[in-house]
Amino acid sequence: MIVLVINAGSSSLKFQLYEMREESVLAKGKVERIGMDSAILTYEPEGKPEIREVSEILEHTTAIKRVLAMLVHPQHGVLESAAQIDAVGHRVVHGGESFSSSVLVDDEVKREIKRLFDLAPLHNPAHMLGIQAVEANMPGKPQAVVFDTAFHQTMPEMSYLYPIPMVLYRKHKVRRYGFHGTSHAYVSERAAAVLGRPLAELKLITCHIGNGASCTAIRDGRSFDTTMGMTPLEGLMMGTRSGDIDPAIVPFTMDKEDLTLSEVNSMLNKHSGLMAISGLSSDMREITQAMESGDRSAALAFQMYEYRLRKYIGAYAAAMNGLDAIVFTAGVGENSAALRAAVCRNLTFLGVELDEEANARRSADERIITAAGSRVQVLVIPTNEELVIARDTYRLILDRNHVE
Numbered sequence: 001m002i003v004l005v006i007n008a009g010s011s012s013l014k015f016q017l018y019e020m021r022e023e024s025v026l027a028k029g030k031v032e033r034i035g036m037d038s039a040i041l042t043y044e045p046e047g048k049p050e051i052r053e054v055s056e057i058l059e060h061t062t063a064i065k066r067v068l069a070m071l072v073h074p075q076h077g078v079l080e081s082a083a084q085i086d087a088v089g090h091r092v093v094h095g096g097e098s099f100s101s102s103v104l105v106d107d108e109v110k111r112e113i114k115r116l117f118d119l120a121p122l123h124n125p126a127h128m129l130g131i132q133a134v135e136a137n138m139p140g141k142p143q144a145v146v147f148d149t150a151f152h153q154t155m156p157e158m159s160y161l162y163p164i165p166m167v168l169y170r171k172h173k174v175r176r177y178g179f180h181g182t183s184h185a186y187v188s189e190r191a192a193a194v195l196g197r198p199l200a201e202l203k204l205i206t207c208h209i210g211n212g213a214s215c216t217a218i219r220d221g222r223s224f225d226t227t228m229g230m231t232p233l234e235g236l237m238m239g240t241r242s243g244d245i246d247p248a249i250v251p252f253t254m255d256k257e258d259l260t261l262s263e264v265n266s267m268l269n270k271h272s273g274l275m276a277i278s279g280l281s282s283d284m285r286e287i288t289q290a291m292e293s294g295d296r297s298a299a300l301a302f303q304m305y306e307y308r309l310r311k312y313i314g315a316y317a318a319a320m321n322g323l324d325a326i327v328f329t330a331g332v333g334e335n336s337a338a339l340r341a342a343v344c345r346n347l348t349f350l351g352v353e354l355d356e357e358a359n360a361r362r363s364a365d366e367r368i369i370t371a372a373g374s375r376v377q378v379l380v381i382p383t384n385e386e387l388v389i390a391r392d393t394y395r396l397i398l399d400r401n402h403v404e
């Protein structure tokens with residue numbers, strides 16, 4: 001079975017084509033600057049040279065058309081015909097309280113994703129454009145949706161409710177949803193496999209630290225609490241997002257700086273975090289380099305980023321009354337030995353004993369980076385959200401075929 005995985009943003013669209021028997025990637029790529037006359041299509045067919053095309057792509061339907069044309073291109077293609085694609089799987093950021101697992105797309109599912117536009121105004125409308133673009137280009141092709149929030153639907157009320165008037169939850173579903181669920185679920189399963197223990201018996205803290213960052217407490221194989229909230233702004237300090245702040249800062253800043261609500265919202269999402277404190281960059285590579293060359297603001301940004309992450313690890317160990325392992329994943333988590341070392345060196349009270357050499361070793365493999373005998377294990381597990389989307393889509397199609 002061949003599955004096309006799509007992650008549609010408002011002006012971009014990433015894709016990966018999977019052959020599911022081997023779980024191998026046949027091709028991947030992205031379309032950027034959708035809506036412009038100089039949109040860029042980058043296409044990487046497995047075992048063939050990368051191709052980059054600049055052309056006018058004004059909407060998602062054209063973007064999908066170009067992607068399909070590449071996949072069946074006589075010279076660069078990996079398929080003979082688009083009809084060989086059995087199904088399409090989409091990443092959808094917000095599934096609200098309606099979806100606790102992946103589902104096949106039908107009219108009711110589309111209506112529900114639209115109803116959730118209010119909760120994820122930047123993301124869900126773009127995902128819907130992706131779904132509609134596939135419908136336009138491949139009529140009748142089965143599609144599945146995999147939600148970032150689904151894994152966190154197991155959180156207990158005490159984790160997901162905010163201590164504010166309940167009418168806001170009842171009327172508007174104001175609550176913690178959590179994000180990066182596909183990644184937290186995947187790395188927790190892989191961590192259990194690497195540790196050779198059943199996931200259901202482990203207390204884990206998974207740290208997805210990329211441009212966006214979140215930590216999840218996983219108990220009995222289920223999400224028990226997570227740092228992102230109703231939106232991806234809450235929790236850890238991130239590249240350009242503030243994470244937790246005193247909510248009273250919002251009206252105070254509006255008043256003192258004469259800013260609108262939307263301007264403050266944009267400040268907290270796009271001009272805060274590492275970027276704001278370093279005054280330099282939201283990219284951890286640049287922060288680390290600047291810190292090593294003596295830049296004090298970069299050093300402070302790094303220190304705050306690490307400290308805020310470590311505080312949550314401590315909080316979640318208390319939340320679960322114990323801890324077996326900490327898992328690092330995503331761009332920063334997988335690649336920044338400096339951040340992992342800074343976090344782990346201050347968690348000795350929990351029983352974390354870092355193997356400095358294993359931590360510093362550059363590798364794309366799943367690995368344990370604590371010393372033999374460390375009471376709490378620390379692992380680095382590269383995430384693979386696309387593979388989870390492909391697998392869920394494959395499974396849903398098999399189940400459907402079985403029923404029919």
Ligand code: AMP
Pocket residue numbers: 209210211212239282283284285288330331332335336
């Ligand atoms: P992601 O959102 O998971 O794609 O992560 C992207 C982020 O990973 C980038 O913004 C960088 O800050 C970070 N990153 C990637 N490579 C490294 C590295 N070698 N060292 C530190 N941070 C890195």
